[in-house]
Amino acid sequence: MNPDKNTLQAFKSSILFFTDDPDRIDPQGAFTYHEEGLLLVEQGYVKEVGPFSELAQTLPPEVEITDYTGKLIIPGFVDTHIHYPQTDIIASYGKQLLEWLEKCAFPIEGKFADPDYAGEVADFFLQELLKNGTTTAQVMCTVHQQSAEILFQKSLEKNLRLITGKTLMDCNAPEYLLDDASKGFDASLELIEKWHGLGRLSYAVTPRFAITSTESQLEKTGDLLTSRMGLYLHTHLSENRDEVGMIKTLFPWSRDYLDVYERYALVGPGTTLAHSIHLTQQETERIALSEAAISFCPSSNLFIGSGLFNLEQATSTGIAVGIGTDVGGGTSFSMLKTLAEGYKVLQLQGQSLSALKAFYLATLGGAKALGLDNKIGTLLPGREADFTVLNFNATPLIERRVSMSETLEERLFILMMLGDERSISSTHIMGTLS
């Protein structure tokens, strides 16, 4: 049974969390690790983390200790870019972005006019996130107001930290997915007023990408963004070469793709630019200056054949980068599998992704990209106690390989290369087992 939310909870386990980017400082100084640790949670927030031998003695005798010995507690994963309406078209064969949108993504998104279907998919989707250890996600909906309404409602019931919003599209897509600039504005505003800041929910103003918005819609998008404090801006940028080519035709005045969003004041802190693969050096520098973040979506970038994201260029320029599964262009809800794909994308460019960096990106790095590092992504006292319990024995192969390992870094690397949802023993939302 879950203890009452107001009682003190105690979890015994190996515990790992990051306090900094292991690439920025001495990697050993970037994280805290307790081989035999104790995590104390009070009213959903981290009270303390420390060695079991020390902390256990301070516990009142009535506190029951949940024993996860042999497992590893880490902060819940942060998925910075995913589409819930694309759950049912994950793994659709054979196309690149623009054709994939037309043949796979748009038709399924049309089904979200039906609230029963949207509700059923939202339930399944949230369950998949939790099964995969993801406790925070920035999610694209469809153009239908109720697609966002339903996801907000269900996330509120589960107390998930979710950032979402209805998609804005008013051109270059099938008629059944278009609203007009002023209807899109009004519907977004209603959703913002109802949901932004309620529980752990935040609103993301969501122009899908520049191709599916007229300039009149982009202008209203800028107005929406300043309508309340703390709103996010969630969109796609420079994912595919044909897409970048279309931008030149549709916005002939633009010096590059980013310029289209900049013209309407959409790029700044709180902005997430998913993919951002085919950037010029100038675009990279302007993103860094603006303090917008990039979502690196390696499984999608490989599956849709979009290209190889240059992580080193982005991070060395000072851009905050998080990881996105980008389901259904991405092929898995698992952040572990997504990290494995990230490793391979970087290998192909002569770059590397250490296990420490990978787990940092999937937790605190994602939280920083979303401006939430004062709330989640780490297990310092006072943070929301969202955490994932990893299992090193999920499959005979992983168990066998882990038994050959000597260091924490090796074990993390094995999990990230071979792990999937079977490696997630349990997921806790503000201390509560989900």
Ligand code: GUN
């Ligand atoms: N660009 C515009 N829409 C989409 C989408 O749904 N998925 C991906 N991967 N890229 C997009």
Ligand code: ZN
């Ligand atoms: Zn996407």
